[in-house]
Amino acid sequence: MGLLQQAMVTYDFLKSVSEKNEEEPLCPIAHIITKADIEVKIDIDGNYIGASEEKAKVIIPVTEKSSGRTSKPNPHALCDQIKYLVSYDKKSTEAKELYMNQLKEWIESDYSDNKIVAIYNYVKKNSLLVDLKKDELLKMKSDKSIDEKIMIVWNVIGSEGKTQVYYDTRLMEKYTKFYLDKVKKNNEDICYVTGKKEPLASQHLKGIFSLNGNAKLISANDTTNFTFKGRFLEQEQAIGISYTASQKAHNALKWLITNQGVIIGGRCFLGWSPEGEIIPKCMDPFMAAMYDNSENPEIVKLSDYRDELLKAVLSYKSNLKNKVNSKVVIAVFDAATTGRLALVNYNEILIDDYLEKLRKWDEYCSWYGYKSTNIESPSILMITKYAFGVERDKSGKGKVEISDGISKQTVDRLLQCRLNEELFPRDIKNNIVNNASKLYLYGTNTRRKLLNITCAVIRKFHYDYMKEDFAMELEQERKDxxxxxxxxxxxxxxxxxxxxxxxxxxxxxxxxxxxxxxxxxxxxxxxxxxxxxxxxxxxxxxxxxxxxxxxxxxxxxxxxxxxxxxxxxxxxxxxxxxxxxxxxxxxxxxxxxxxxxxx
Known part of the structure; x- marks a missing residue:
């Protein structure tokens, strides 16, 4: 299976469980998460009641074209920017007409709702600008023109269920069914993700990686440039992904990146179990994940440390729901440009193998901790920082800084070493040893951390290249x-x-x-x-x-x-x-x- 297939499996699992504490919720099909600016309150008959500022992330229904819109007018299905909801010149009149026709189509379908009827009746009056000015909520630009990008969301007082449309899951389900029925009219072909003949998507979601909001994992084919020309006669021949598969996969990836991704130097490192198994994070030391919210046990002997690692592996294995074929997916994303999101690295590993790889790395890449009391493994990010970073402030705690380009590339290299059991990179070891040979250049706290991490790296390096298990007790007669x-x-x-x-x-x-x-x-x-x-x-x-x-x-x-x-x-x-x-x-x-x- 590939990334999109595993993301679809993840989406189906996430829909079956209730997640309340995540930073960002999972989007239904044909919806996106955006930031609201103003909430407009109307009654069930479409009369204006009031408005207030609403600075929050909200879920709104969209069309395939509006979810990836740029400069062309493509209105969302319900909540939208103010330029689609008022008519004050030729351009805005055309945009509003598109919005109203789209909304009317929903009203006339089998999935209509009294909320959308009320919104339609209110927008038809074209009184939104006057009402917002009255409540002093209309923001103007420096040239006294309207800020057309103000996002309006609706609150229909007196309607069934939750009155805010962006919280009404029942309304979201109605729109999803309505839009999927509409999508069925699209050209059907083989979907590269599911292998079935389904209506294909012509555009794919952007913004799955918040640091690069316009970057797309799958770009839309165009007929003016060279996206597909020279290789195919028609754009559909380049790739075919069904609308449902695209929506599920992209929304699952957005949820995973926001809630579980680790961002380093503008690159996102992500590891997860599509079946929802609880696993340690690939970026963190094994023991740190095992004792995340509890007091760490005192481990001062190497033999005890190894025993604890084995206990941690057995603990994770005993909690697996699927004992046989459970996998861990590792994906690394980076935006080469503002419009292109690249999958830099991808790997699928059986959970048993994944746990063993983490354990083996931590067993040999370990040393005494900061206070020389516990044995621990430094994180990949800490190794990177102390190998290539620069201390800017030697007073107090000190701060080691590193450039984004070096940090993301080095972390990626070390992560692949950890997961693929590759030899520890010689250049990284040499660099951190060189830094630790100039301890006088660092502040006291940084000096201690640097020395501890360097010893862990040396121990791992000697095991990888010479199969030497360095003792962690003083050897007075060592022949070295x-x-x-x-x-x-x-x-x-x-x-x-x-x-x-x-x-x-x-x-x-x-x-x-x-x-x-x-x-x-x-x-x-x-x-x-x-x-x-x-x-x-x-x-x-x-x-x-x-x-x-x-x-x-x-x-x-x-x-x-x-x-x-x-x-x-x-x-x-x-x-x-x-x-x-x-x-x-x-x-x-x-x-x-x-x-x-x-x-």
Missing amino acids: ISYQFGRLLAVYEKIEKDALGSNEENQRETNAMRMQSVYCKKPMHYANELEKQMQRAYFTRLNPGKVVYYKKMIGQILSEINNFPESEWNKSLKDSYLMGYYLQRRSLYTKKDNENMEK
Whole structure:
């Protein structure tokens, strides 16, 4: 099945359930959601009662042509802009005549209603401008002409059910049946979506992606440009989609994008189950979805974290209604121009496979959290920001900004890696490691997040390329010279912080932090420089017990480094030095390590 088929399945499911808390409701066939400006109140006989401003999204009935109208006059079926409801010049008279003829056709059908009769009788009087001026609701442009785009909606006082036509579901059902009967007169042909012979749509809905209101997923064929010429003789030969299929699919996609889509850099990332199964979001960490509205459990061991991930997978699987063929659809939309909406990526995955892919990514792309208490997986967006973003404000919380073009492309790449189990992109890993090797450029909070996320990325990268499951506990005898040099850097940093204590001087960066970027390139050379500074300025400020403790630790690290040939001592460090730096630093700040230091 393709996107439109899955969207139709979604539409039928959504119609069968009651959704009350969504940001935007699901539109019936032959209706659109638009923004109202003024609500006009009339009685059942079509007499004016009053009007008021109504700044809200409303559902209104439309025709196929009016739903995608541009400059040509194509009136909606009931609620419309003021230029279709009044007659004050030749152009408006022609537009109003079209509106009245259309409304009269509905009245004369088997699906008429007293509400539309009342509206017809009122509009026929041509008194709307006078009535709105009387109530001081008529907005004028700077040249004192009428603002023709004011959207008018109706409230028929005294009618059955809900008096506002944009809330009356019974009236909406009547119009849908009326218009589908009318559409049956269109040319029938094979629908590419359903495979049945049905009346085809000549135009398709626009505005399914609110950031690009005029962008269409399927453009209308025209006879003046080159939409189909050169490939087909007639425009109908290019593609044939029935009106009903087009309406269902586009309205379902609009609902999904508005209520569930994630917008990044002007691109919409969407993942959903057409059968309505509850699934974790493809953009978020698995555990964040599992414990969305509850307190996260404390997970400080990698084994416990893996157990929790497995429990989360089993929990989702146990709640599936369709245990066999349930699918997850992943769709990524982007508007290349203001009039064209592109489907950038599309994928269908069985739910069981989908859950396993998320679990496997989160199992290896994980590290200690911001406060170093819980193990967690960073979101795709956070990896993107800290790999390519720039910190604009180093005070307070700090804010990392990234350009829209880079963010949407990188997020898309990482999402495909996560869902298709592809190797982690080497360039993204290199970029975030390069940023984490210049921690002194960032504010304190950003620095911590950057280091945590970088370690998670390194761990994932090493698993993908070398099948190495990086331990998340300090390995003092690890046979990795970069790892050991990272440990050494953390020790020198801790010595200086302990020596400076809580004085104001401690607010400055340590020498170890300032030298980090050059230390990575010539580690032994700058380790000797730091050692001289420790001997000259900082060991003298510590009590003898701490000096012995730190010297013993430095000696142990140097003995591990001495196991490698001297020719490797000044080679540029690999990414694993950040793991050694983080884990040694974490160990130095734990209660157990501090007790050992005191002894």
